[in-house]
Amino acid sequence: MWALIVLLFLATMEKPILSLHPPWTTIFKGERVILRCDGYQPLLLEPRPINTLWYLGHQLLPSHKKTIEVQTPGIYRCQTRGAPVSDPIHLSMSNDWLILQVPYAMVFEGEPLVIRCRGWYDKVIYKLHYYKDGHVMRYFHSSANYTIPQARASDSGQYQCSGTLRIPVESTPMFSAKVVVTIQELFASPVLKVVPKPDSRSGGGVTLHCETRLHPQKRDTPLQFSFYKYSRPVRRFDWGSEYTVPETETEDLESYWCESATVTRSVRKRSPWLQLAGRGSFSSTSSITTRAPQPAAMSRNPVSKPLSFRKPPEPRLVPSGTSTPNSTLTRALASVPSIPTAGPTACSPLTSLEQSASPSKPNMDLLLQEMQQLKSLLRQVMLELKEPHKVLGLKGIPKTPALDVGVSLVTPQITGRD
Incomplete structure (x- = not known):
């Protein structure tokens, strides 16, 4: 039992930190540098306790002190009693006139x-x-x-x-x-996620979590978080990594993003816009397929209204000379034999052409015949309007008089208007 406890304790111990003085990994040949090993030192009742072990490559060095002075190039490591081996330091020597010296330790963002x-x-x-x-x-x-x-x-x-x-x-x-x-990298770029809501918490807003990860050697670095809706901050930098979206704004969840930063703002990183797992994750939310806002005309009505085909109105005859009904004219027109006529000249197609299902060119002879009949009918109407007493004395419809009454006839046109 005690052996297991000791093994678990040793497994949780941190490895020692190896440092170099002066802090340059490249030196001129013949120079000396000092290596220092800092870590846990157990208190053991031994005549000559061995506190530190030193390695050059895979070779164990004879020194057991906390610091050693070296002038040999190679890879150095150290180890304290019961702790893991430290990270290595690569020491190199040069005979050049110029050497470029860089820090031996890792340099993090913002440093x-x-x-x-x-x-x-x-x-x-x-x-x-x-x-x-x-x-x-x-x-x-x-x-x-x-x-x-x-x-x-x-x-x-x-x-x-x-x-x-x-x-x-x-x-x-x-x-x-x-x-x-x-x-x-000091910490990874954050990702904005939705916190799953327990069944007991029904209703209310949606909680968002700004998730990131610090480097293992910098896990004690404090970070602050800020939340945004589009470009407007809804909560400025503070220590909380979660934000609750009001229930009235949950339809626009995918317009949110967050930002994580150090206290001094030397390192700031923003997350992508929130991406939901799929449509229907929340009853009050709607998925957005693109990140950039779209024009209103495209986002509200992205598909054009389909064309509608309606049946043309029933054909009817409208006198072109007056807008007041005339009973005499009505009786005269009633005695005229039934002739296929059209509605308003410039609005509706001919009835005979409408009933024709053939897509070929219309019969021009039939069209000309109907135009001649319509011309005769219009002349009769004009004659009645000018001299109604002559028309009432007739027992029938006279032949078309050869009079020039100055009526300009308009050739019917076939249009697609309703």
């Missing part, structure tokens, strides 16, 4: 990044240039460090420096070896 171009045994470098991925980043007249106050992920890359030395006269430009620098 300062310091890069040092060093001449042989601290000789002054003139016309100093710093490069990143082959492009000049900074120029100095003489020796100086290149500092980025708040590093970003975009600052990762391959760095190099160049300059001249006076040995004893000024030399031609010299270049250091290239060194890869990687900026570690």
Whole structure:
């Protein structure tokens, strides 16, 4: 039982932290640096307790002190009693005139990044240039460090420096070896999610959670959160990672997004817009297929109204000379033999053409015959309007008189209007 407790205790212990002084992983050949191992040191009643173990590659070093001084290149690790092995430090030596020195420890987003171009045994470098991925980043007249106050992920890359030395006269430009620098992510970009609602909590708004993840070595870094609806903040930065959407606004859940940041705002990251699992996840919500707001005309009525085909109105005869009903004219027209006529000349198609189901060209002879009959009928109507006493004395419909009454006939047109 006690053995199991001891094993669980050892498994939960953190590995020691290995540090380098001065903090540069590349040095000139023959120089010395100091390594320090900080971690849990158990109190054991032993005559000569062994507190620290040192490794160079897979070789165990004879020293058991908390600090050691080394001048051999290689990969160093340390271990305290009962704890895991520390992270490694890669120490390299150089015989070049110029060396580019970068920090041994990981640099995280928002932290300062310091890069040092060093001449042989601290000789002054003139016309100093710093490069990143082959492009000049900074120029100095003489020796100086290149500092980025708040590093970003975009600052990762391959760095190099160049300059001249006076040995004893000024030399031609010299270049250091290239060194890869990687900026570690402090925390992942957040994702806005809907908190599942228990059955007991019926009604009310919907709770959103701004979810992110800190780097294991920076898990104690405090973060703050802010929530937005479109571009309007609904809750500004505070310590809470959850926000409750009012019940009246749950139809627009997919218009929300959140932002996580450090207290100093040196690192800020925003989430994508909320994406629901599928339509119907919430009874009061509606899915949105695109992120950018669409024009009102397209979003409200994205499909054009289909064409409607209606039956044309019944054909009727409307006198063109007057708008007042005339009983005499009505009796005269009633005695005229039934002739297929059309409605308003410029509105409806001919009845005979409407009844024809053939898509071919209409019969022009029949059309001309009906136009002649309509012309005769209109002349009779005009004659009655001018001299009604003559028409009443007739026992029938006279033949069409050869009179020019000045009526302009309009050829019927076939249109598609209702």
